[in-house]
Amino acid sequence: MAMVRPFVFQVVGYQNSGKTTLSERLIRLLTKEGLKVAAIKHHGHGGKPAVPEGKDSTRHMDAGAIASLVEGDGSLIMHAEQESWELHQQVSLLAELDPDIILIEGHKRAGYPKFVLVRNQGDEELPNQLEQVMAVLYWEAAPQNLHDVPVFPIKSHSMLDELFQIILKKMHR
Template identity: 40%
Template sequence: MKVIGLAGWSGAGKTTLLKRIIPHLLKEGIRVSVIKHAHHEFDVDVPGKDSWEHRQAGASEVLVSSSRRWALMHELRGAAEPRLQELLAKMAPVDLVLVEGFKREPHRKIEVHRAANDKPWLFPDDPGIAGIVTDAKVETRLPVVHLDDIDAAAALIKRSAISIEDLFSKETV
C-alpha cells in the first residue's frame, strides 16, 4: 500500500483536487482510499438515529452496517487524537491512500496552494513536501504542476507516493 498526503491551508483546493483526481486514478485501475483530517468536532451520524443515540449514551465505538456500506465511529472521550500512522494501520489494503490535511504530520506530501488564498507556502519549512500543485508562480526545485492539470497532478501523486513501510522513516521525509 502506498501513501501520499495533500496538504495546504483551508481554501487551497485540496478537496476539489481530490474529487477530480480520484476518478482519474480509478480509470487507471488504482484502488484508492482517503483519510481526511477534520478540525475540532464533526459528526458523520444523524442526531436521533440509533447509532447517534448509542454514541450519546457513552459507547466507545459504534459500528453501523448495511448491504451497501459500513462505518465505524470511535469516540475519543478525552483521549489524544490518533496520529496518522495509527489511522493508516486501521485502513483496509488498497493501492493508494490519499491523506487530506495533517499538514503538521511528518509524512511525504504534495502541497496544494491557491494564490487567491494569500497564505504562506508550506514547502520552505516542511521537508516532507515532495511537490506542489498550484495556480501561482513559485521558485523552487520541487516539481510544480498547475491546479487544473489533472493528468500532471495525478502523475505527481503517483511518483511521490511511498510505501506505508517507508512512510515515517527519516530517509524518505
C-alpha cells in the first residue's frame, strides 16, 4: 500500500467539546511515533487572530505588504493578509513544508476525514450531518444511530491508540 502524503484529517466539534486538547494529544503521539505533523486552527470566534503590535513584521504589514515573514534560528513566522483564506490554500501552504500529516482543528463542513467530538446529547446529530467521519468521541452518552463508525468515550485509556491506528490505516490506503 502506498502512503498518502500529506494525510490531511480534521478534529471537529462544537465549542468547548475538547478539540484543542484532543489535537494536542494526537500531535504529541504522532510526533513521538516519528511523524511530521503540521496543524491548522480555525479561528472561529470572529475577527482576525491577534498579531504582535510594534514588531517590524507587523510594521511591514501596516505599510501595505500582503505578507511578512520572520525567520530566526530555524523558526519561521508568517503573517499574510487577503480577503479570505480558503482551507485548500492553507493546506497547500503547509504541504510545502513536507509534513506526513496535516491536522485541521475545526472547519467541520470541510470534506476531509475527521474525528467528531460530541459534548452532550444536543450535539449527537452532528456526526450524521458530516461526511468522512472516521470516529466519534463522546463525553456523556454514546450517540445513537451511527452506522459503521467507531465510537469511543473521550476519557477511555485506549482511545488515543485506537485513533492512531485509524490514522495509520487511512494513511496507508
